[in-house]
Amino acid sequence: MTVEQTATRPELTAADTALVELGRRLKADGYRFTTVTPATHARVNRRPANARARGPRDVFGWSRPFGPGVLPDSIVTVMDEAGVLDRSGDEWRSRVRFSSYDGELFVHSAFPTDDENSVFFGPDTYRMADAAAACLAAREQPVRRAVDIGCGTGAGAITVAKRAPEAEVLAVDINPMALRYAGVNTALAGVRTVQPCHSDLLSGVDGDFDLIISNPPFMIDPAGRAYRDGGSHGYELSLAILGAARERLAPGGSLVLFSGTGIVDGDDPLRAAAAECLAGSDLRWSYREVDPDVYGEELDGTAYAHAERIAVVVLTATRPAR
Structure with a gap:
């Protein structure tokens, strides 16, 4: 068999472990999100009322900008540990989304998925x-x-x-x-x-x-x-x-x-x-x-x-x- 098949499962890095913890916290809080097509996502986000995030689904589902006070400080800390929080003044963004399927949450790339190495879920x-x-x-x-x-x-x-x-x-x-x-x-x-x-x-x-x-x-x-x-x-x-x-x-x-x-x-x-x-x-x-x-x-x-x-x-x- 090849090296890939016989190798021991690689240990999660500290950032990966934090990302798992972020998913677990969202799941424990009852977070759910169904990911739509990119065209629908863009249409919904263009609505004036959706310019800024008001809660976790807006941040981790709709990839909307947010600032201090929208998420609990403990979630922001875990995002920092996972390396998935971009800050630009008071406009912050999550680098990842979380989507629901089959009773699980799946982390994937934030919208829009323009990068070559984007990981799509939809x-x-x-x-x-x-x-x-x-x-x-x-x-x-x-x-x-x-x-x-x-x-x-x-x-x-x-x-x-x-x-x-x-x-x-x-x-x-x-x-x-x-x-x-x-x-x-x-x-x-x-x-x-x-x-x-x-x-x-x-x-x-x-x-x-x-x-x-x-x-x-x-x-x-x-x-x-x-x-x-x-x-x-x-x-x-x-x-x-x-x-x-x-x-x-x-x-x-x-x-x-x-x-x-x-x-x-x-x-x-x-x-x-x-x-x-x-x-x-x-x-x-x-x-x-x-x-x-x-x-x-x-x-x-x-x-x-x-x-x-x-x-x-x-x-x-x-x-x-x-």
């Missing part, structure tokens, strides 16, 4: 994790090894680990910030079977998997941001994951791939490319649109001038058991 995260949970519920065979490719916050890996507590679950990503947040979120959820690993797709880990899940970047992003850019057509990374799963799914193993595509003159180019990628393999697969019309604001840009809509989809594939 509506597609909820959809992907729900699809992974549904796949687990439908499986007849137990999951012994699972991997979340491009794990981001680790939400998918944690969702799997909570439902398959005996499984080894790898959370792989090429973004060091994603691996950091995945480690923090794993500790915050109290799940010890998730192992964050640096890996480009599955090149950094060995062996086969009973379950592969992924919500890769699937947008055409002229800025080329790693957390968002899926390639020149938006789906190249999704196809690479399909190819990796074709080689690394164990007998009886399943893939859950949550992705998206621009629909062109009524045709779905990702579905056609997936069919070509899986042709001749023994994988049985299905494909469905989860939402036929998302990220409509992208249609105004040149990257999607050819598309009539953008859809998000789930592709599932299963290798026959021996």
Whole structure:
């Protein structure tokens, strides 16, 4: 096995431990927040009444500026210890957000997620994790090894680990910030079977998997941001994951791939490319649109001038058991 798989889980740094503590305090105080799309987030924040934060949801959910007295001093102290508080005079900002899913809180990047190493959590995260949970519920065979490719916050890996507590679950990503947040979120959820690993797709880990899940970047992003850019057509990374799963799914193993595509003159180019990628393999697969019309604001840009809509989809594939 590779070094990544056999290495002892790295100890959390002092800043990471403080970030876990911040999440625990928010959770104990009943904090909850559902993260929306960037376009909705921007629209809501543009309302005049939302110019400044009035409480924790505004600070850690909506990423609004705040100042002294908005948060308890104890929370501000922990933010300082975690290195996530930016101060500029009396205008302070949190460098992170916390979002709710499945009874847990997940730390991720503050809005707007413009940096190259931003770690995104949003509506597609909820959809992907729900699809992974549904796949687990439908499986007849137990999951012994699972991997979340491009794990981001680790939400998918944690969702799997909570439902398959005996499984080894790898959370792989090429973004060091994603691996950091995945480690923090794993500790915050109290799940010890998730192992964050640096890996480009599955090149950094060995062996086969009973379950592969992924919500890769699937947008055409002229800025080329790693957390968002899926390639020149938006789906190249999704196809690479399909190819990796074709080689690394164990007998009886399943893939859950949550992705998206621009629909062109009524045709779905990702579905056609997936069919070509899986042709001749023994994988049985299905494909469905989860939402036929998302990220409509992208249609105004040149990257999607050819598309009539953008859809998000789930592709599932299963290798026959021996």
